[in-house]
Amino acid sequence: MTDKTALTPSTHTTPPAKFSHGVRKGNILQVAxxxxxxxxxxxxxPTPAGPTLREQTLRTFANVASILQEGGASWDDVMMLRVYLTDTAHFTEMNEIYNAYFEEQDLQAPPAARTTVYVxxxxxxxxxxxxLAVLG
Amino acid sequence: MTDKTALTPSTHTTPPAKFSHGVRKGNILQVAxxxxxxxxxxxxxPTPAGPTLREQTLRTFANVASILQEGGASWDDVMMLRVYLTDTAHFTEMNEIYNAYFEEQDLQAPPAARTTVYVxxxxxxxxxxxxLAVLG
Amino acid sequence: MTDKTALTPSTHTTPPAKFSHGVRKGNILQVAxxxxxxxxxxxxxPTPAGPTLREQTLRTFANVASILQEGGASWDDVMMLRVYLTDTAHFTEMNEIYNAYFEEQDLQAPPAARTTVYVxxxxxxxxxxxxLAVLG
Structure with missing residues (x-):
């Protein structure tokens, strides 16, 4: 029996329902x-970092990263990022922010796969x- | 070679296409x-349990649970729940139903991570x- | 430390951002x-195969398949397919194309689970x- 651990960074607001910000079980780590x-x-x-896509995207990355870290993982372990945007007109700017952010992360492994949809x-x-991350 | 098994509860309607209601391979279980x-x-x-969010949410949970059970898993093994709603106005009520449901499940492990989007x-x-569940 | 490998079929356009078309780590393979x-x-x-659902669906399957193949996997290893459509009126036709395609694949294992949403x-x-595929 492998333990399933909730990942709850101290920076995070309490989830608005009975779910975990992240969970790890064995080598699988899922970020909500x-x-x-x-x-x-x-x-x-809870207060958004600001009204702009840039502010929100960078803060969202920070929030994902703190959950990964809490679970002993890094961006290098991430297999899949699901990006939900609200407007197709944001795609180009999001990619610019995305690329700049990951340039700064100095990844040692190939970047994660990604799906972007508009919801x-x-x-x-x-x-x-x-x-979704796979450790080890 | 690990077997990949289709999970097909007797309560379920035939899928409308060539997919499985759930599959398990090794310790990974995916519910459609x-x-x-x-x-x-x-x-x-196929007939919905009723027109209300409450009726449909509870029946949806039951349908997920029967596939988990068919694969030898329980809610405690679930890493991630993806919740698709059609209206942001349903978020609060869905969370109330969600919380009450999982209170009743008497979870032994931390609750799953979750993403909710509107589609x-x-x-x-x-x-x-x-x-998505990880067993063992 | 298990290697994380980027899966980049020669047929694929360069991703429009710093992500991988697919990644494999251990026995987990994720297709973007x-x-x-x-x-x-x-x-x-990048140019779509054509304006019709049929043309785009068949080409999308081919693109998923080439990433699976690049990672040493096949449709039999796929646990979950997430299908994003733009119009509920396309569901029936997509299922017809889906079924015909998978009939031709001569699957040895049960078909993957699936979620279809409209975005x-x-x-x-x-x-x-x-x-998402699990190998081995």
Whole structure:
């Protein structure tokens, strides 16, 4: 029996329902859908990093990264990133932010696979990302 | 060579195409997108449990659970639940139903990660859920 | 430390951002979201196989298959296919194409699980598919 561990960075707001921000079991790590919320402040509702795609995307990456780290993983372990945008007009800018961010990460392994689709998100949110990682 | 097994609960309608309701291979179990269809009745088209989000969500959970069970897994093994809703206005109610349901499941392990996005679904369907589980 | 390998078929256009068309690590293989682009021609922008659902679906399958093959996998190893359509009216036709395609593949194992949802895609694209496979 392999332990299943919840990954709950101290920076994260409490999930709005009975789910985990991330879970790890054996060498599989799943990150729940992250958005551009700033680090949690007790007694305050979750607040996006800003209204722009850039602010939200960079904060979303930081939120994914902190869950990976909590589970002993890094971007190098990520197999798949699912990127949910709300507007096809954001694709080019998101890619620019995406490329610049991963350039800075100094990856040792090939980058993750990715799917980008356009969906509805709660008002004010422009991007959501989740991740599947395989460690070891 | 590890066997890949199709998981086909007796309660389920025949898939509308050449896919499996669930598959297990080794310790990985994937549940296909489930909706709130009632148990199959021969000669009848698949019928949703009702028009409400509550009815459909609870029936969708039951359908996911029966596939997990068919594969020797339980909710405790689930790493990720993808929840597809059609309307952001349903988020709060879905979370209430979600929380109450998982309270009743008496989980021994941390709850799964989750992503919720808003998409189009076939007419009359308000929710779809799929699941990735890791056993053992 | 298991190697993470990028899967880059020669037929594929360069990804429009820092992601891999597919990655394999250990026995897990993830295929990025594929669309119906024809084999890459140097100096030309990616071009869909045609305007119809049939043309794009068959080409998308070919693109997924070439990534699986590059990673030493086949359709028999695929656990999950995520099908993104843009219009619920396409479901029936997509299933017909889907069934006919997989009939021809002469699968030795049960077919993959599947989730189909309706999202926005870039202009001109009617279908996107990604895949998770477990080898061995």
């Amino acid at each position: 859908g992250q958005v551009g919320f700033l680090p949690a402040v007790e007694g305050q509702a 509805g998100l709660p008002a004010g949110l422009l991007i959501e990302i989740d991740a | 997108g489930q909706v709130g269809f009632l148990p199959a009745v021969e000669g009848q088209a 189009g679904l076939p007419a009359g369907l308000l929710i779809e859920i799929d699941a | 979201g594929q669309v119906g682009f024809l084999p890459a021609v140097e100096g030309q922008a 926005g895609l870039p202009a001109g694209l009617l279908i996107e598919i990604d895949a």
